[in-house]
Amino acid sequence: MKPVKHSKFSKSPKGERLNWTPLKEVKPVYLTKDMTKGVSVVVKSAKTNLFVP
Amino acid sequence: MTFDYPGYELKFIQKRRITDGSAHRFTIYYKFHSPKTGYNYIVTAEYHDEGVFAIKFYCKKDRRSDYKYSKIVNKGDLGNILITCAKVVPILLADYPDASFGFIGSRSVDSKSRTIEDYNANQRFRTYRYIVQEKFGTETFEHIEFPTISGYLLLNRKSFVDSDAKQAAITAMVRNTYVYLPDA
Numbered sequence: 001m002k003p004v005k006h007s008k009f010s011k012s013p014k015g016e017r018l019n020w021t022p023l024k025e026v027k028p029v030y031l032t033k034d035m036t037k038g039v040s041v042v043v044k045s046a047k048t049n050l051f052v053p
Numbered sequence: 054m055t056f057d058y059p060g061y062e063l064k065f066i067q068k069r070r071i072t073d074g075s076a077h078r079f080t081i082y083y084k085f086h087s088p089k090t091g092y093n094y095i096v097t098a099e100y101h102d103e104g105v106f107a108i109k110f111y112c113k114k115d116r117r118s119d120y121k122y123s124k125i126v127n128k129g130d131l132g133n134i135l136i137t138c139a140k141v142v143p144i145l146l147a148d149y150p151d152a153s154f155g156f157i158g159s160r161s162v163d164s165k166s167r168t169i170e171d172y173n174a175n176q177r178f179r180t181y182r183y184i185v186q187e188k189f190g191t192e193t194f195e196h197i198e199f200p201t202i203s204g205y206l207l208l209n210r211k212s213f214v215d216s217d218a219k220q221a222a223i224t225a226m227v228r229n230t231y232v233y234l235p236d237a
Contacts (some may be wrong), residue, residue, distance in 0.1 A: 019171035024160065026169055029234035031202070036224040038206060040216075042198035043186050049057060051143050053192040 055131070056184050061085040063096065063144065076102040076230045081145070085137050090128035096138050098145055101230065103223045104212055105153045106145060106170035110138045122159040125171070135184050142189070144208070151211045153194070153223070156181060157234075158203035172234055178203035202234055 029035075066082035093113040098106045111121040115205040118124065142154050158178030160170040170176065180200060182205055189196070194207035195216055206223065213219035 012071060015164075016161050017168065017170075017232075019173075020163070020166075020168040023167045023169050029202075031228045031232060031234055033224075033228070034166070035201045035234075036171055036204075036228060038197040038220050038224065040198050041186070043189075043191050043196050049188070050190050051139055051188045052146065052194065053190040 056132055056136060056187050058132035058136045060133050060140055061087060063137060063140055076226050078102065081198075083141060087101075087130045087134055089130035090126065092126065092128065094134060094137070096141055098141055100149075100152075101226060102225050103219070104149070104151055104209070105155055105206075105223055105226070106149070108138065108141060108154055108156050110134075120162045120164075123162040124164070125161055129181075133175070135181070136188075139188055140182060146193075151209055152207045153212055154207040155223075156205055158205075160203075172201075172203060174200045175203045178205070181205065 063083045063085050066084055068079055068081045068230045070079045078100050081098045081102070083098075084093055085096070087091050090112075094110055095113050095116065096108070096110045098108055100106050109122060112126050113126070115121040115124050115126075145152060145154075158175050158181055160172050160175055161177065162169050178200070185207065186196065187207060189207060192210075194209055197206040197208055198222060199205065206220075208216065208219060208223075
């Protein structure tokens with residue numbers, strides 16, 4: 001078996017996906033008030049080719 | 054990374070009313086073709102109470118799949134495809150000037166390993182967020198993100214006096230309508 005190499009940019013072995021779950025183990029995620037708490041985003045201005053100003 | 058792609062022409066298909074008694078009132082369907090991937094894509098704008106459109110898209114070949122929003126097509130042309138989807142916003146604003154727009158980045162599914170990505174700030178969300186912040190200013194919309202569920206809201210400034218109250222009304226509507234985050 002070939003040893004798993006680390007890429008130059010990632011701390012995890014090449015090809016390994018972090019935080020991926022087997023499909024059969026996925027459970028429904030209940031939407032709580034905390035999960036739907038929004039964070040206002042400060043968008044940098046002076047963009048060009050905007051679709052909407 | 055820049056997203057200066059021209060995108061493709063969106064073609065209106067139909068407007069379908071929803072009569073299930075939920076806050077989801079109607080859906081507008083559009084389609085477009087990518088000559089680079091050779092596939093057709095469907096874009097839907099689902100109008101909800103509180104004047105919010107949920108924007109979704111999928112590759113037409115996957116239309117019967119439970120994971121149509123989560124599949125990785127892996128044929129390229131990402132820039133043109135995403136820019137075409139974003140074009141739906143100014144089109145809808147012409148008819149619904151007070152409308153707000155939201156999306157959730159679907160969790161990617163790898164059919165080979167039968168695994169699914171986590172729902173927190175997933176890869177689709179991170180890409181869509183970048184494009185939205187490149188292509189939509191802050192004059193028309195207040196930008197609000199929901200990283201825990203990979204969601205993003207462009208809140209139309211014409212639609213509220215109190216931003217926090219409007220946000221609370223929209224998120225309550227979403228929780229009551231969907232209850233669970235879609236699996237995929």
